[in-house]
Amino acid sequence: MSDFETVSVDQVPAGALILDVREEYEWSEGHAAGAIHIPLGELPVRYEELDPDEDTYIICRTGGRSAQAAAWLVSLGYTAFNIAGGSGAWLEAGLALKSENGQEPNVR
Numbered sequence: 001m002s003d004f005e006t007v008s009v010d011q012v013p014a015g016a017l018i019l020d021v022r023e024e025y026e027w028s029e030g031h032a033a034g035a036i037h038i039p040l041g042e043l044p045v046r047y048e049e050l051d052p053d054e055d056t057y058i059i060c061r062t063g064g065r066s067a068q069a070a071a072w073l074v075s076l077g078y079t080a081f082n083i084a085g086g087s088g089a090w091l092e093a094g095l096a097l098k099s100e101n102g103q104e105p106n107v108r
Helices: 024-029 040-049 064-075 086-092
Strands: 005-007 017-020 056-059 080-083
Touching: 040 064, 056 064, 056 086, 064 080, 080 086
Parallel strands: 005 080, 017 056, 056 080
Antiparallel strands: none
């Protein structure tokens, strides 16, 4: 697989495309506000929903799944960045979160 860059949550530009690759139940409980959701297992059949000319910042729970997704997308010619620390780091930084279940966002 190709090389990709890992960035901290404070290096994600405002308005950046954030791709959350966690499972549906994780996404529903809480995710970065404005993120889009494609679970890692669906990425091979849905990656064309992403713009290869737009920088994509990928997040998961702790950084493992997002690293896999970033490496794979970069190997296809996309510009992708892995967000270090995942949703936990996002939460700790006090960045905006949203839930889909009507409850307070949770990123456990």
